[in-house]
Amino acid sequence: MSTTATFIDENREGVTIVYAMTPWLIEPRMADVLTRHLNDLLDSGSGRILINLTDVSRLTSVFIRSFITAGKKAKELDAQLFFCSVAPVIRDVFTITGLDKIYKFYADERSALSEIGGE
Amino acid sequence: MKRFAIETDARLESLPSIAEFTERVIMDLKLPPEVGHKLSLSLDEAVNNVVSYAYPDQPGKMQLVIEAEPEELRAMLTDQGLAFDPTQQPTPDLDVPIEERKIGGLGIHLIRKMTDEFKYNRTDGVNQMLIVIRWRNAP
Numbered sequence: 001m002s003t004t005a006t007f008i009d010e011n012r013e014g015v016t017i018v019y020a021m022t023p024w025l026i027e028p029r030m031a032d033v034l035t036r037h038l039n040d041l042l043d044s045g046s047g048r049i050l051i052n053l054t055d056v057s058r059l060t061s062v063f064i065r066s067f068i069t070a071g072k073k074a075k076e077l078d079a080q081l082f083f084c085s086v087a088p089v090i091r092d093v094f095t096i097t098g099l100d101k102i103y104k105f106y107a108d109e110r111s112a113l114s115e116i117g118g119e
Numbered sequence: 120m121k122r123f124a125i126e127t128d129a130r131l132e133s134l135p136s137i138a139e140f141t142e143r144v145i146m147d148l149k150l151p152p153e154v155g156h157k158l159s160l161s162l163d164e165a166v167n168n169v170v171s172y173a174y175p176d177q178p179g180k181m182q183l184v185i186e187a188e189p190e191e192l193r194a195m196l197t198d199q200g201l202a203f204d205p206t207q208q209p210t211p212d213l214d215v216p217i218e219e220r221k222i223g224g225l226g227i228h229l230i231r232k233m234t235d236e237f238k239y240n241r242t243d244g245v246n247q248m249l250i251v252i253r254w255r256n257a258p
Contacts (some may be wrong), residue, residue, distance in 0.1 A: 026163050028171065058138070060163045061225035063206050071217040089156040096232045098213030099223050 007037050013117030017109065018047040024058040031062040038070035038081075047079045050112050053086035063098045071102060084112040121148065121187045129181040129198055137166050137183065138177050150159075154254045157233040158185075158192055161250050164226035165196050173200025182242050194250040202246065203241045205230070208257065 006021040018037070022030065041049055051067075053059070067081070074081050084106040086094070094100045106112035125140045127133045139146075143160050145155035162183070169181050181198040211224040232236055236251035 018257060024135070026138055026167070028131060028167065053132040058159060058163070060160065060167060061229055062167065064225050068217065068220050068222050075218050089152070090125070093229065094159065096229055098220075101214075102217050102220075117136070 003105055005041055007034060007095055009041065013113050014069065014107065015048045015050050015113060015117050017040055017050045017052055019052045019054075023055055025063045026058055026060045027088060029061045031066045035066040035069050038066065039073060041074050042070065042077055044107050047077075048116055049079065050081070050082045050084055050106075050109070050116065052085050052109055053064070053087070054082060056090055057087060059090050061093075061097065064093065064099060067099060067103070080115055080116075081114055084109050121179075123147075123185045123187075124183065126180060126182045126207060129174050129179045129200065131170050133170060133181075134163075135167060140183070140229070141185075144185050149227060150192075151254060152250060155188055157252050158194070160251070161195070161233040161237075162194060164230050164247055165194075167249065168203075168226060169196065169198050169200065169246075169248075172203060173198045175201065192250075192252045192258055194252075196235055196248040196250070198246050199244055200246065202241050204241070206239045206246065218258045 008019045008021060010017045015021070018041070025031070038049065071081055082104050085108050086105055091105065106115070125142045127136060129154070138159070143161045145158060150158065166181070166183070173179060179198060179200050181196065184195045186193045205227045206226045208224055211221055211228055221231065230250065234250050235253045236249065238249040240247045
């Protein structure tokens with residue numbers, strides 16, 4: 001299993017979509033990469049960020065910390081984070097850590113963009 | 120009973136090999152997906168705690184032993200690092216707004232929620248963290 005964290009961005013319908021290309025999001029240093037990546041996106045003016053976790057099968061609390069840190073910054077900048085394509089076992093992690101009450105989740109990218117997309 | 124064991128350096132670089140070890144155990148035992156997820160997540164969190172905090176000043180080792188009964192898993196994670204009782208850590212407040220959320224304590228909270236027993240013991244300078252997961256096989 002790869003130990004390299006890869007995140008790819010794409011802008012569509014006014015939304016920055018971040019794809020996590022690493023199936024196991026478990027390492028603190030990977031989480032630091034994601035935190036910096038999300039911070040950079042927010043600093044560069046991305047107002048709506050959709051994080052697509054379709055390829056993720058394992059996720060630990062160090063990444064939940066990244067999402068909390070990014071959420072705090074997004075709040076300061078009046079930006080928003082959303083999630084889509086989250087497997088049930090990964091959704092459990094969000095639920096147990098209370099992030100399901102903070103962020104909105106969509107079944108897939110299309111349903112997310114139909115609601116939050118648009119220039 | 121079936122027994123699986125691994126010993127490795129307690130450092131961040133060991134996280135993938137421990138995670139792959141857990142994955143092999145899950146596959147070998149053909150665990151139900153939700154049980155496999157409980158085991159992998161609770162051990163990912165426990166191991167991350169050891170590699171991050173047990174040996175701040177010098178290298179050290181950790182040992183993981185998983186014993187499998189038909190409807191019970193017992194995982195014992197051992198290290199010889201600093202004393203730290205995770206079972207005594209407070210539960211994070213999950214109901215506050217994002218700007219007030221603390222980022223600490225979430226891993227231990229996940230272990231508590233994913234396991235049926237979560238115990239800590241320290242004897243003769245050795246930390247032992249026990250995780251027990253039970254389930255019922257379909258009739």
